[in-house]
Amino acid sequence: MADRGEDQDAEVEDELYEVVDITDYARRHQWWSRVFGNNSGPIAEKYSVATQIMMGGVTGWCAGYLFQRVGKIAATAVGGGFLLLQIANHSGYVQVDWKKVEKDVNKAKKHLKKRANKAAPELNSFIEESTEFVKRNIVMSSGFVGGFLLGLAS
Numbered sequence: 800m801a802d803r804g805e806d807q808d809a810e811v812e813d814e815l816y817e818v819v820d821i822t823d824y825a826r827r828h829q830w831w832s833r834v835f836g837n838n839s840g841p842i843a844e845k846y847s848v849a850t851q852i853m854m855g856g857v858t859g860w861c862a863g864y865l866f867q868r869v870g871k872i873a874a875t876a877v878g879g880g881f882l883l884l885q886i887a888n889h890s891g892y893v894q895v896d897w898k899k900v901e902k903d904v905n906k907a908k909k910h911l912k913k914r915a916n917k918a919a920p921e922l923n924s925f926i927e928e929s930t931e932f933v934k935r936n937i938v939m940s941s942g943f944v945g946g947f948l949l950g951l952a953s
Contacts, residue, residue, distance in 0.1 A: 848938055855942025862943075863950020 846854070887893040933940045 851936070851939040852942040855939040855944075856946035856949075859943035859946025859948075860950040860953075861946075863947035864953060865950075866947075867951050867953075 884893065888895060
């Protein structure tokens with residue numbers, strides 16, 4: 800009799816726990832499948848063409864707009880600094896040793912060439928991965944390029 804009571808207690812404990820099938824839950828809840836779904840495939844399998852173009856266009860426009868603004872600020876800063884340096888040079892406040900500048904530039908070129916040769920395999924793999932991403936997501940990539948150009952123009 801004691802064994803039968805323990806069996807009933809074990810059955811009651813089993814009934815208290817609900818087994819949840821995660822795959823079924825993911826199918827019923829779209830946000831869950833988007834977050835935890837199969838991310839290895841191209842975006843074309845997950846979103847419609849219109850959605851891909853819209854996402855690419857909006858992100859491209861934002862990137863182009865920011866690129867334009869930051870580019871203008873950087874160009875103004877570099878140009879203004881160069882102008883001030885030239886004014887200071889012609890006024891006699893600053894004397895530039897052009898031979899030393901040329902020597903340092905040549906030294907920097909040699910150093911950059913050495914580093915570029917070492918970084919070439921990493922750069923090639925990055926380019927290959929980027930090319931593969933663009934090929935798999937051509938619609939979104941073209942939307943991004945269009946949006947980027949519009950962002951630069953606005």
